[in-house]
Amino acid sequence: METLWFMIVAAMVAAYVVLDGFDLGAGAIYLGVARTSDDRRRILRAIGPVWDGNEVWLVAAGGTLYFAFPLLYASSFSGFYLPLMMVLWLLMLRGIGIELRAHVENPVWAGFFDLIFCVSSILLAIFFGAALGNVVRGVPLGPDGYFFEPLWTNFRASGTTGILDWYTVLTGVIALVTLVAHGSLYIAVKTEGELNRRTRAVALWAWPLQLVLTIVGLLASGYVQPIALDNYKHHAIGFLIPVIVFGSLGVMIYAIRKGEDKMAFVGSALYIVGMLVGAAFALYPLVLPASTNPAYSLSISNTAAGRHGLTVGFTWWIIALVLALGYFTFLFRMFRGKVRLEGEGY
Amino acid sequence: MDSALLLHRIHFAFTITFHYLFPQLTMGLAPLIVILKTIALRRNDETYHQAARFWAKIFGINFLFGVMTGIPMEFQFGTNWSHFSRFAGGIIGQTLAMEGMFAFFLESAFLGLFLYGEKRLSPRGHWWAAVAVFLGSWMSGYFIIATDAWMQHPVGYVKAADGSLQLSSFWELVLNPWAGWQYAHNMSGAVITGAIVMASVGAFYLLWGKFEAHGKIFVRVGVVAGLIFSVLQLFPTGDGQGRMIALNQPVTLAAMEALFVGQSGAPLIIIGQPNVDERKIDNPVEIPQALSFLTYRAWKANVQGLDSFSPDLWPQSIALLYYSYHIMVGLGTIFIAIMVVAVFLLWRQKLFTARWMLWILLLALPFPYIANTAGWITAELGRQPWLVYGLMRTADGYSKMVSAGNAMFTLLGFLGMYTVLGILFLFLVRREIEHGPAAEVSAQH
Numbered sequence: 001m002e003t004l005w006f007m008i009v010a011a012m013v014a015a016y017v018v019l020d021g022f023d024l025g026a027g028a029i030y031l032g033v034a035r036t037s038d039d040r041r042r043i044l045r046a047i048g049p050v051w052d053g054n055e056v057w058l059v060a061a062g063g064t065l066y067f068a069f070p071l072l073y074a075s076s077f078s079g080f081y082l083p084l085m086m087v088l089w090l091l092m093l094r095g096i097g098i099e100l101r102a103h104v105e106n107p108v109w110a111g112f113f114d115l116i117f118c119v120s121s122i123l124l125a126i127f128f129g130a131a132l133g134n135v136v137r138g139v140p141l142g143p144d145g146y147f148f149e150p151l152w153t154n155f156r157a158s159g160t161t162g163i164l165d166w167y168t169v170l171t172g173v174i175a176l177v178t179l180v181a182h183g184s185l186y187i188a189v190k191t192e193g194e195l196n197r198r199t200r201a202v203a204l205w206a207w208p209l210q211l212v213l214t215i216v217g218l219l220a221s222g223y224v225q226p227i228a229l230d231n232y233k234h235h236a237i238g239f240l241i242p243v244i245v246f247g248s249l250g251v252m253i254y255a256i257r258k259g260e261d262k263m264a265f266v267g268s269a270l271y272i273v274g275m276l277v278g279a280a281f282a283l284y285p286l287v288l289p290a291s292t293n294p295a296y297s298l299s300i301s302n303t304a305a306g307r308h309g310l311t312v313g314f315t316w317w318i319i320a321l322v323l324a325l326g327y328f329t330f331l332f333r334m335f336r337g338k339v340r341l342e343g344e345g346y
Numbered sequence: 347m348d349s350a351l352l353l354h355r356i357h358f359a360f361t362i363t364f365h366y367l368f369p370q371l372t373m374g375l376a377p378l379i380v381i382l383k384t385i386a387l388r389r390n391d392e393t394y395h396q397a398a399r400f401w402a403k404i405f406g407i408n409f410l411f412g413v414m415t416g417i418p419m420e421f422q423f424g425t426n427w428s429h430f431s432r433f434a435g436g437i438i439g440q441t442l443a444m445e446g447m448f449a450f451f452l453e454s455a456f457l458g459l460f461l462y463g464e465k466r467l468s469p470r471g472h473w474w475a476a477v478a479v480f481l482g483s484w485m486s487g488y489f490i491i492a493t494d495a496w497m498q499h500p501v502g503y504v505k506a507a508d509g510s511l512q513l514s515s516f517w518e519l520v521l522n523p524w525a526g527w528q529y530a531h532n533m534s535g536a537v538i539t540g541a542i543v544m545a546s547v548g549a550f551y552l553l554w555g556k557f558e559a560h561g562k563i564f565v566r567v568g569v570v571a572g573l574i575f576s577v578l579q580l581f582p583t584g585d586g587q588g589r590m591i592a593l594n595q596p597v598t599l600a601a602m603e604a605l606f607v608g609q610s611g612a613p614l615i616i617i618g619q620p621n622v623d624e625r626k627i628d629n630p631v632e633i634p635q636a637l638s639f640l641t642y643r644a645w646k647a648n649v650q651g652l653d654s655f656s657p658d659l660w661p662q663s664i665a666l667l668y669y670s671y672h673i674m675v676g677l678g679t680i681f682i683a684i685m686v687v688a689v690f691l692l693w694r695q696k697l698f699t700a701r702w703m704l705w706i707l708l709l710a711l712p713f714p715y716i717a718n719t720a721g722w723i724t725a726e727l728g729r730q731p732w733l734v735y736g737l738m739r740t741a742d743g744y745s746k747m748v749s750a751g752n753a754m755f756t757l758l759g760f761l762g763m764y765t766v767l768g769i770l771f772l773f774l775v776r777r778e779i780e781h782g783p784a785a786e787v788s789a790q791h
Contacts, residue, residue: 070435
C-alpha cells in the first residue's frame with residue numbers, strides 16, 4: 001500500500017511538472033520571444049484558461065503527500081522552510097502577473113506585470129529544480145526525523161549542506177532549461193506565424209544544452225548520491241528509464257526540425273516524466289535520504305500514514321481522479337486549437 | 347509565552363484571516379450568480395445576463411486572490427506546524443487531500459469555462475459551468491470545515507504505537523456532527539457576505555443614479571437572500587453550533603460568555619467588559635437567566651462557569667474571545683434588523699426610493715466581513731489551549747526546527763505581500779464597480 005501511494009504521489013508530482021511546467025516555461029521565455037503587445041497577449045491567452053488548473057496539481061499533490069506520508073510532509077516542509085515560503089511568494093506574484101495585466105490598458109501597468117510574470121517564472125523553475133536536487137542529494141536529518149537547512153552554506157554537496165550548493169544549482173539550471181524548451185514547444189503548438197517560428201528557434205537552441213546538462217546531471221547525481229545507483233544495479237529494468245529519457249530527447253530534435261510541434265511537445269513531456277520517474281526509482285524506498293546517518297533516512301515505511309487511512313483513501317482518490325481527468329479533457333477540448341486575439345477573455 | 351510559538355501562531359492567524367476575506371465572498375456569491383443566471387435564462391432577460399456577467403468578473407478577481415492566499419495555508423501545516431502535522435496528518439491529511447482532489451479540480455476546471463467560455467458554450471452549458479463552480483467552492487468549504495471540526499471535536503481516530511493519531515473510521519471523520527453545524531453556520535455566513543456585498547453595490551448604483559436597472563436587481567436579490575440567511579445564521583445554525591460548544595467544550599462557552607462563576611439561571615451578558623484579574627464583568631448589561639435558557643432550554647438550568655475548570659484548561663485570551671463572540675452575535679442581530687426593514691420596504695415597493703435605507707445598505711459593506719472574521723476568531727481562540735481538543739496542546743504543535751527569527755522573516759514577508767495584494771484587490775474591484783455591469787453607459791440611457 002505504501003509503495004502504491006509512493007507511485008501515486010510521484011505520478012501527481014510528474015503531472016504537476018508536465019502541466020504547470022509548460023506555463024512556467026512560457027513565462028520564462030515570455031519577455032524574450034514576445035516583443036509586441038499582441039504577441040504577449042497571445043502567450044497569456046494560450047496559458048490563461050489552464051494555468052490555474054495546472055497549479056491545482058501542486059495543491060492536490062501536496063495534499064496527497066500530506067495524507068499518505070504525514071511525517072515526510074512535516075519534516076520536509078519545515079526543513080525547507082525558507083525556500084518554500086519564497087516559492088509561495090513567487091507563485092503569488094506570478095498569479096497576479098498573469099491575471100492582472102489585462103485589467104488595465106496602460107503600457108506601464110502591462111510592462112510591470114510582464115516583468116513580474118517572467119522573473120517569477122524563471123525563479124520558480126530554478127527553485128523546483130533545486131528542490132528536487134536537495135531530495136536526491138539528501139538532507140541533514142536528525143534522529144527525530146527533522147532537519148533545517150539554511151539557504152546556503154559553503155556550496156559543497158556534503159557536510160552541513162544548504163539549500164543551494166553546486167549540485168542543487170545544477171539541478172535548478174537543468175529544470176530551467178527543460179521548462180524553457182517545454183514552454184516554447186507548448187507556445188509553438190498554440191500559435192502561428194512569427195511567434196511560432198521564434199518559440200521553435202528557442203527550443204532548437206535549448207536542445208543541445210538540454211542534452212549536455214542531462215548527461216552532466218545524471219553523472220553528478222551518481223556522484224553526490226551513490227545509493228541512487230543501487231536500484232538500477234539490482235533491477236536492470238530500470239535502465240529503460242534512461243533509454244526513454246534519451247529517446248524522448250531524440251524525438252524532440254527530430255520533431256522540431258520537421259516542424260511537428262505537437263510531437264515535439266509530447267517528446268518534452270515524456271522527457272520530464274522520464275527524469276522524474278528515474279529519480280523516484282533511484283530513491284525508492286527512501287523518500288528523503290539523510291546525509292548525516294543512513295539510519296535517519298525517511299522512507300515510505302517510516303513516514304506513511306496508518307494502513308486503514310491509506311486503504312480508504314485509495315477508494316476516494318480513484319473516484320476523484322477519474323472525475324478530474326474528465327473535467328480536464330473537457331476543458332482542454334473546449335480551448336483546443338491555435339489562439340486568436342479576437343473574441344472573449346484575455 | 348515562548349516567542350517562536352507566538353510568532354507561528356500569529357503567522358497562521360494573520361494569513362488565514364486575510365485569506366478568508368476572499369473565500370467567504372466566493373462561496374457567498376456563487377449561489378447568487380447561479381440565481382441571476384437562472385432568472386436570465388428563464389426570462390431571456392439581457393439585464394440579468396449583464397448582472398450575472400458583472401458579478402462573474404468580481405468573482406473572478408476575488409477567486410484569484412482566494413487561490414493565491416490559500417496555497418500558503420496548506421503549506422503552513424507542514425512549514426510552521428510540523429509537529430502537529432506529524433501527530434494528526436494521518437487524519438486531517440484525508441480531508442485536505444480530498445479538498446484538492448474533489449473540490450479544487452472541479453472548481454478550477456469550470457472556472458475557466460465559466461469566465462472565458464460563455465461564447466464557446468451553449469447558454470445552458472454556461473449555466474452548468476456556473477453550477478459546477480458553485481458546487482466546487484461549497485465542497486471545498488466542507489472539507490476545510492471538516493478539518494477544523496475534527497480539531498475542535500476529534501472523532502474516528504486511534505492512537506498508533508509511535509504516538510501519532512491514525513484514522514479508524516472514515517465516515518465518522520467526514521460526518522462529524524460538529525462539522526454539520528459548523529458548516530451550515532459558516533456557509534450561511536458566507537452567503538450573508540455575498541448578499542450584503544451585492545445589495546451594497548446595488549444601493550451604490552441607485553444612489554449614484556447610474557446602472558439603475560442593474561442596481562435594482564442587485565438590491566432585490568441581495569436583501570431577500572440577506573434576510574433568509576441572516577435568520578438562518580441565528581436559528582437553527584448558530585443555536586446548533588452554540589449547543590455543540592456547550593456540550594463538548596463547556597469551558598469555552600463559559601469563556602465566550604465571560605461567566606466566571608457557574609450558576610443556575612445564568613444571565614446573558616449583552617454589553618460589558620470582562621475583568622479577568624478580578625473575575626467579574628465591568629459595566630454589565632444583561633438579560634437574567636437567558637444564558638441558561640438558550641443553552642439548556644430551561645430558565646433555571648445550571649451553566650458551568652470558568653470556576654468549574656482548572657485555569658490551565660481555560661482559553662488563554664478570554665477578553666478577545668469574549669469580544670469576538672459578542673461582536674459576531676451583535677452584528678448578526680443588526681443584519682436581521684436591517685434585512686427585515688429592507689424586505690418590508692421592498693414588498694411595499696418603496697425600497698428603491700428610500701435613500702436612507704440605500705445608504706444603510708451601502709455602508710453595511712464591511713460588517714459581514716467583520717462578523718465572519720469575529721466568528722472564526724471565536725471558534726479558534728475558543729479551542730485554546732488545545733490544537734486538537736483534549737489531545738494536543740497548541741504549544742506542542744509548532745515547528746520546533748524553525749526558529750523565531752525565520753518565522754519573523756516570513757511573517758514580515760507575508761505582511762508586505764498581503765498589503766500589496768490588498769491594495770491591488772481594492773483598486774481592481776473599485777474599477778469594475780465604476781465600469782458597471784453594462785458595456786456602454788451611453789447605450790444604457
